[in-house]
Amino acid sequence: MLFHTKTPCDDLKSERIIFLKSKRIETNQIFDWFGGFATLKKLQYKKLDKLSLVLESLTKIKIVVILKKQYEIKEFVCNSVI
Incomplete structure (x- = not known):
């Protein structure tokens, strides 16, 4: 899987809401969906x-x-691939 970042993740601040097609979804739900992708885990959603x-x-x-x-x-x- 290719993964590109324009900036490092370390400077990101805290929030627990994400928006998926105009729906509010808890961060934990994304971990449920994409938990198997180590690269996404490295984003440190917290x-x-x-x-x-x-x-x-x-x-x-x-x-x-x-x-x-x-x-x-x-x-x-x-x-x-999703």
Whole structure:
């Protein structure tokens, strides 16, 4: 599985909500869905400020992390079969 990050995960802040196609979903649910992917576990969801998950296709997952503190968009792109 290819996994690319534009920025390191260490500077991410804390939040427990993610948005999947306009639905609010608990972080633990994402661990249930993607728990087998070690690369996704490395994102350390507990440190995220705000996480938006967009399913671009059946094989590509784009995770956009928005940090309120820095007002920047940090992207994590994971190419994998769901």
